[in-house]
Amino acid sequence: MRAAYITQLGSPDVIRYGELPPPVPGPHDVLVDVEVSAVNHVDTFVRSGAWRTPVEFPFVIGRDLVGTVVRAGPGAPGFQAGDRVWCNSLGHDGRQGAAAEQAVVPVDRLYHLPNNVAAVDAVALxxxxxxxxxxxxxxxxxxxxxxxxxxxxxxxxxxxxxxxxxxxxxxxxxxxxxxxxxxxxxxxxxxxxxxxxxxxxxxxxxxxxxxxxxxxxxxxxxxxxxxxxxxxxxxxxxxxxxxxxxxxxxxxxxxxxxxxxxxxxxxHADTAQLADAARGINDLLAQGLLRPRATEVLPLSEAEQAHRRLDEGKVHGKLVLRVHD
CATH class of the missing domain: 3.90.180.10 (Medium-chain alcohol dehydrogenases, catalytic domain)
Incomplete structure (x- = not known):
C-alpha cells in the first residue's frame, strides 16, 4: 500500500512517500480503507520527537482518518464491511498512523460517520x-x-x-x-x-x-x-x-x-473520554452545526510539504491529505 511514513525522527524531510506492506488487523481491530487524513500540529511533534511516544519504524504518520471498513475482527462488533467511519487517535503510543491507503484501528477508537457528512469536513474537525x-x-x-x-x-x-x-x-x-x-x-x-x-x-x-x-x-x-x-x-x-x-x-x-x-x-485521553467526545461531535455533525471554516486538500504524496508548511506557520485553516478518491 502507499503511505507517508518515516524511518527516523526529524524535520519534515524525513517523511517518505512509497510502498509499505499492508497492515494486519488483530481480533479486536478493524481494517479501514482510508479516504482522507488530516495534518495536525501534534503530528509534527511526534515526527520530530518533540512529543515522546513509542514509535516503531517504518512509522506511518498522521492521527485522524475518515474511510470505509474493509473487515472487522471477531472481537470488533458493531462494524461491517462498507461502513463509513472515522478515528482521531492513531499515530501515538505505539499505534501506526493514518496517512496510508489502509489502517488498522482498534475497535474502541473507531466511530461511525453520520450520513451525508463529507469526509473532508469530518476529518478536518x-x-x-x-x-x-x-x-x-x-x-x-x-x-x-x-x-x-x-x-x-x-x-x-x-x-x-x-x-x-x-x-x-x-x-x-x-x-x-x-x-x-x-x-x-x-x-x-x-x-x-x-x-x-x-x-x-x-x-x-x-x-x-x-x-x-x-x-x-x-x-x-x-x-x-x-x-x-x-x-x-x-x-x-x-x-x-x-x-x-x-x-x-x-x-x-x-x-x-x-x-x-x-x-x-x-x-492522554482514554478511549471512554474519546468515545464520549465522538458522540457529541457526531450529533453536531449530523445536525450541520459543526463545520470546518477552511480546508485545503493535498494528495498524500505531499505529506512532507504539508508538515513543512505547518512547522513554518504557513497554514490558515486545516490541511487534509487525500488518500483515496
Missing part, C-alpha cells in the same frame, strides 16, 4: 472538535447557564469551543480578531472582543461582572495572572497548549475563591 469537547466538559466541567471565555475563537479549536458551549446552554464571550467577529457571532457567541483592543481583560470583565466560569485560551500564551483574575468563584482555567510557557501561578486568588487550573493533552 476530528482533532480540534475532540480537543474542544474535552476542554469544556471532561476538564472544564461546563454546566448550562455558565459563562465561558474563549480566546482564539476564530481558529479551528476556538470555533468548535464556541459552538459546543452555546449548544450546552452556556453564555460565550469570544476573543478573536476583528475580521473574525461576524463569523464568531454567527456561531452563537454572545459577546465578541477584538484581541487587539488595549484592554481585553477589561472588556471581558465588563461582559461578565461576576466572573467567567470557564476560561480557555487556545493560543497557548497562558497568562494565568489575568485568566485567574477573570474567574468567578469556583471558576476553572483550562490549559490546552503552551509547552514552552512558564507563567506565574497566582496562588492566593486560586485558593481563596476555590478557583482551579486544569491542564490536559488530547493524547
Amino acid at each position: 476530528a482533532h480540534p472538535a475532540a480537543t474542544a469537547h474535552l476542554a469544556l466538559f471532561t476538564h472544564g466541567g461546563l454546566r448550562p447557564g455558565e459563562t465561558v471565555a474563549v480566546l482564539g475563537a476564530g481558529g479551528n479549536v476556538g470555533s468548535a469551543l464556541v459552538v459546543m458551549a452555546v449548544r450546552a446552554g452556556a453564555r460565550v464571550i469570544a476573543v478573536a480578531s476583528g475580521r473574525d467577529a461576524e463569523y464568531v457571532r454567527s456561531l452563537g457567541a454572545h459577546e465578541v472582543v477584538d484581541y487587539r483592543s488595549p484592554d481585553v481583560a477589561g472588556q471581558i470583565r465588563a461582559a461578565a461582572p461576576h466572573g467567567v466560569d470557564v476560561h480557555v485560551d487556545t493560543s497557548g500564551r497562558n497568562d494565568l495572572d489575568t485568566a485567574v483574575d477573570l474567574l468567578a468563584s469556583r471558576g476553572r482555567v483550562v490549559l490546552m497548549a503552551g509547552l514552552r510557557t512558564r507563567p506565574v501561578l497566582p496562588v492566593g486568588p486560586l485558593y481563596l475563591m476555590d478557583r482551579s487550573v486544569h491542564g490536559f493533552a488530547i493524547s
